[in-house]
Amino acid sequence: MMEKLTVDAEGKIVIPPEVIQKRGLHPGDELTLVESAEGLLVYQGGVDEKTLAWWNRLDDRQRLLAEDYALRDENLSEHEQDASWNQEAESIEIEAESDELDLPTN
């Protein structure tokens, strides 16, 4: 859903009531205004459903483990992080085509 909001003379914007209701917003709730390349985006705080569901499935021991692993992960330099996410780049060369599969015929 995309909503157009109008900024008033004091720089305030009003969020339509249906959005407030749908998102469960209450007076005093904080929203984050983010300047991105695609314009200004408004984010509601909190954790998305998928991330939250993952976290809620972990027991206390697993959460401690996750924190421990996360610390190790965060201690890697940016270069090390990038390198680990750039492994096994896939070649586009003809010589690499032997792993390509024929389409099923049915």
Add this chain to the structure above:
Amino acid sequence: MTSSTFQPTSVLLDKGVIRRVYERRVRLALAKPPTVLQVEAANSYAHIATIANRLYITEQTANILKRRTEIFAAPILADTRALKKARYLRRWARRLTDFAFSSEDAIVLAYGSFGLDVESKTVGVDAIITTDIRLAEHYERRHGEIKHRFDDMIVNLPETYAVLRLPQVLTTAAILAMV
């Protein structure tokens, strides 16, 4: 495009999206605030998971996740399927580099048309989701020429390839704008 016009059945999440989704979980485990890119990716991922029947990643992304910390990576691997490369995927990727896409971007775009789900025996996806705004803009800008080149290639391939199509390419920010 609005949420009512974007109802994909199959979506390929590029490596950048998966990386940020993974990192969002790392930040949560540390009780640290996420970055904007991480929030954007994680929120898009959560939304896409509710509307698309099949979430895909490339073989490279799957291999990287298999080497990362299991507690963060395993649930993402369980949510997604890795596409295999159908014949002519690399040929199409090489042609995409003629439109000034990098090899890495070209192969992701080529997965969008020639990525094979061996389980459901389907090929290609409705949309590729990326964190790379420049990639999405460049694809959109050159789409007419790309489509022309794609059609020219497909018409010369065996008949089973006639069903192939070009995917849409959308950024995580564009996905959130539809929520």
